[in-house]
Structure formats: C-alpha cells, structure tokens
Amino acid sequence: xxxxxxxxxxxxxxxxKFVQKKVKGGGGHGVNASLSxxxxxxxLVVTVVFLLMTFxxxxxxxxxxxxxxxxxxxxxDMIDAPIVSxxxxxxxxxxxxxxxxxxxxxxxxxxxxxxxFNMLKGKREVWKQLHPGKDFPGVVVLxxxxxxxxxxxxxxxQTAAFAGFxxxxxxxxxIPKSGTGGAKAE
Amino acid sequence: xxxxxxxxxxxGGRRSVDSEIxxxxxxxxxxVTISFLLITAVWSHMARINADAQVPGPPRPDEPxxxxxxxxxxxxxxxxxEKFVLIWKQGAQTITTIDVPRKDKLEVTNGFKExxxxxxxxxxxxxxxxxxxxxxxxxxxFDQAILHTDNETQYVYVIGVIDAIYHPKRDFDLKxxxxxxxxFNVTFSVN
Numbered sequence: 001x002x003x004x005x006x007x008x009x010x011x012x013x014x015x016x017k018f019v020q021k022k023v024k025g026g027g028g029h030g031v032n033a034s035l036s037x038x039x040x041x042x043x044l045v046v047t048v049v050f051l052l053m054t055f056x057x058x059x060x061x062x063x064x065x066x067x068x069x070x071x072x073x074x075x076x077d078m079i080d081a082p083i084v085s086x087x088x089x090x091x092x093x094x095x096x097x098x099x100x101x102x103x104x105x106x107x108x109x110x111x112x113x114x115x116x117f118n119m120l121k122g123k124r125e126v127w128k129q130l131h132p133g134k135d136f137p138g139v140v141v142l143x144x145x146x147x148x149x150x151x152x153x154x155x156x157x158q159t160a161a162f163a164g165f166x167x168x169x170x171x172x173x174x175i176p177k178s179g180t181g182g183a184k185a186e
Numbered sequence: 187x188x189x190x191x192x193x194x195x196x197x198g199g200r201r202s203v204d205s206e207i208x209x210x211x212x213x214x215x216x217x218v219t220i221s222f223l224l225i226t227a228v229w230s231h232m233a234r235i236n237a238d239a240q241v242p243g244p245p246r247p248d249e250p251x252x253x254x255x256x257x258x259x260x261x262x263x264x265x266x267x268e269k270f271v272l273i274w275k276q277g278a279q280t281i282t283t284i285d286v287p288r289k290d291k292l293e294v295t296n297g298f299k300e301x302x303x304x305x306x307x308x309x310x311x312x313x314x315x316x317x318x319x320x321x322x323x324x325x326x327x328f329d330q331a332i333l334h335t336d337n338e339t340q341y342v343y344v345i346g347v348i349d350a351i352y353h354p355k356r357d358f359d360l361k362x363x364x365x366x367x368x369x370f371n372v373t374f375s376v377n
Contacts, residue, residue, distance in 0.1 A: 037209060040213075041209075041212070041216070044213065048216055048219050048220055051219075051223035055223060055226070068297050068298050068299070069298075070299060070300065070341065070345040070346070072235050072345055073349055073353075074235070074353055075234060075235055076233060076234050076236060077233065078232055078233060079234070108338075110337070141234060144341050145341070146298070146340065146342035147340050147341065147342070148340070148341045149337060149341070150336065150337055150338065150339040150340070150344055151337035151338070152341075154335075154337075154374055157237070157374055158239075158374075158376060160239070165239075166239040167236070167239075168237045168239060169234035169236050170234060170235045170236075170237065170348070171232055172233055172234065172345060173231070173232065174231045174232065174233035175300070
C-alpha cells in the first residue's frame with residue numbers, strides 16, 4: 001500500500017456539523033440574513049409621520065353597532081354636545097335610554113317625546129348650574145339611523161328645540177368634497 | 187447589539203470620542219408609536235350637518251322693537267317623488283316657484299346609503315346667487331331655507347337634500363379672517 005500525503009484536517013474536532021461547515025468554509029450558504037437598519041428605520045419613521053398627520057382628536061365618536069348613518073359632503077367638524085341616538089325604535093341620550101319611537105311610528109304624527117324632553121331639560125339645568133352666568137349654547141347632536149322615517153326625525157328635532165336645544169346637528173359620515181354639487185367626480 | 191458607530195477621530199492615545207447610538211430603544215419607540223396610532227386611528231370620520239330650530243330668543247325690553255320687512259326665505263319641498271319644488275317667499279307672499287326634476291342617485295356601500303342631488307344643489311346655488319340677500323362677507327346674517335318633507339321619507343333622503351342646500355358657499359369674516367361657509371341656514375317645517 002502506497003503511503004499518501006494526508007489532506008487538510010483542520011477544525012476536524014468541531015462536533016456540530018453545521019458549525020464545522022461554517023468555520024471550515026465551503027459547504028452551503030449561511031442561514032443568517034442581514035437586515036438593513038437604515039431602510040427599516042426610514043420605513044418606520046415615514047409610517048409614524050403619516051399616522052401622526054392623519055391623526056384626529058375630533059370626530060372619533062363611535063357609532064353604535066348596527067347603526068348606519070348617511071353620508072354627506074358639506075359637513076362641519078364634530079363638537080362636544082349631548083348625543084341623542086335613534087336606532088330602530090330606541091332612543092338614547094349619551095348612552096342612557098330615553099324612550100322609544102313606537103308611538104310616533106304607529107300614529108305617523110309629529111309629537112313630543114316626553115322622556116327625551118325631560119332628559120334634555122335635565123342636562124340643560126345641569127349645564128347652567130355648572131356654568132353660572134354663561135349663555136347656554138343649546139347644541140345637541142342627533143345620531144340617527146339612515147332608515148328612520150322623517151316623522152321620527154322631526155319629532156326628535158322639535159323635542160330638542162322645546163327642551164332648550166335649538167341648535168341641532170345631524171351626525172353623518174363625512175365624504176370628501178367633490179366640488180361638483182354632489183355629482184360624482186369622474 | 188444593534189448600534190450605529192459614529193467615528194470622529196480618537197487616534198493618538200487620546201480618549202476615544204466615538205459614540206454609539208443604541209438602535210434597539212429607538213426601534214422599540216417607533217414600534218410602540220405606530221401601534222398606538224394604528225389602534226387609535228379613526229378610519230370613518232364622523233361629521234355633522236347643522237340645522238337651526240329658529241327658536242326666538244327672550245324678549246329684551248331695553249331694545250326698541252323695529253318693524254322690519256320680512257326676509258326672503260327659500261322653501262324646499264321634497265314631498266313628490268318626481269320633483270323638488272323651490273319656492274321663494276317673502277312673508278306670506280310667494281315670489282317665485284321653480285320645479286327641479288328629482289333623480290335619486292342612491293348608492294349603497296357596505297350597508298351605508300349615500301344619496302346625492304347634484305341638479306338640486308346646482309339650482310339652489312344659482313337661485314341663491316340671483317335672489318339671496320346675504321352675500322357680503324361682513325354680513326352676519328344668513329339666508330334661510332325651510333325643508334318640507336312628508337312623514338314617511340327616510341332620513342337618508344332628508345340628509346341628501348340638506349347636503350344639497352348647504353352646497354352654495356359664501357364668504358364670512360370670522361374674526362377678520364375670510365372663510366367659506368354655507369350660504370343657507372336650514373330648518374324643518376313641522377307641517
């Protein structure tokens with residue numbers, strides 16, 4: 001048997017095969033992937049700036065589940081005022097039950113909603129006690145489902161006015177202004 | 187550790203002036219900020235449409251009562267399914283009556299209805315430009331519009347008409363700053 005020169009035996013004592021491959025060189029590709037920090041931080045900063053610019057502290061009033069409010073174009077920003085919510089036949093004032101609309105829907109006639117009237121009047125009195133000497137703004141926001149009949153809307157509107165809230169606002173979903181008088185921009 | 191080395195000399199046995207910015211807290215901060223902003227983001231923006239119940243204020247005995255001529259008021263009738271009727275009235279006297287064909291362009295997206303009346307908005311704007319009384323920016327009063335609707339009409343159609351009435355805009359001096367505001371104040375007719 002001929003004597004042959006031995007080959008390279010460096011790093012032969014490393015037990016783990018993948019480490020052996022790594023330190024000896026050769027073999028497959030490395031399993032580590034490098035991540036560019038610069039582009040990642042750029043992306044994060046841009047995302048933060050975008051979210052900060054679109055952040056709005058007003059208009060975050062949540063609509064109750066199942067309520068669909070109509071959309072409108074010529075709108076104003078939301079204001080801090082009592083919210084009268086009418087969904088189905090239920091009336092809520094700032095989340096507290098204030099009667100229902102069944103009597104109005106049955107009679108199909110405009111009428112005052114007594115529970116709503118009393119609750120709004122109470123809110124007015126509380127505001128006047130908390131802000132003595134100041135003029136009462138008389139603003140109320142009506143949050144009404146899109147399918148509610150007009151007689152209910154008019155009844156709530158009139159009841160609010162009788163209770164001392166003549167400035168009534170209707171809550172809607174804002175849509176961008178097209179500038180064409182409501183015509184869809186082509 | 188992730189860090190950025192900012193080299194600026196430090197040779198010749200002097201104390202090194204290199205500083206290392208630690209990236210981990212910075213990335214953590216950005217991630218937390220993004221999470222907060224995404225959680226608190228409002229994707230459906232709520233707004234409001236104003237209406238005025240036209241309730242007279244309390245009497246002021248110290249101020250003399252002036253007899254003024256009644257102002258022109260625009261009455262918008264939406265009782266007919268075929269047309270809108272625009273009526274300019276001054277007191278009990280009818281000045282003009284205009285019919286506008288009614289075309290309900292109802293669009294439903296994810297259950298949300300959207301109705302728009304571009305022809306009505308355009309006609310109201312042209313009427314206000316020719317008949318409206320309060321157009322100067324310094325004028326603190328607004329032209330009045332009264333909406334007449336039947337009791338069965340759905341709320342979404344009422345909002346569509348109010349939106350059309352609010353389409354004409356005028357200048358308004360707000361603390362010396364001109365702003366574009368709706369030309370009309372809207373109220374409901376209880377009849």
